[in-house]
Amino acid sequence: QLQLVESGGGLVQPGGSLRLSCAASGFTLGTYAIGWFRQVPGKEREGISCISPSGGSTAYTESVKGRFTISRDNAKSTVYLQMNRLKPEDTAVYYCAATTDYYYCSDFRRPSEWVRFRSWGQGTQVTVSS
16 A cells, blocks of 8 residues: 655754655655645645656755755655755645656646645644744
């Protein structure tokens, strides 16, 4: 059974860093593109980053570009999201999700594409506050 488990969230001061992990089990991670999403209560879920099955294609939403880096280690069945220079507006529950529909992430920034991600983790809370 396909399972995704996020970890690494927590409380961090503005300007700090966190690294989120998305551990996969029950399937071959290397055949799936992985997206990171976040959601604030009362707001729609936002897609923030994507990595293709091979890792050769990535995409970021504008608000995190240059601060966040997505990577993957298929041998460890894990995808990472390194988050630097965190801001209070990055506070959210962060989710990873998987799809077999992508060879590349070039279409990821379109919200209509996010329905392709059909397998989701339970989320991890990130709070950026002084």
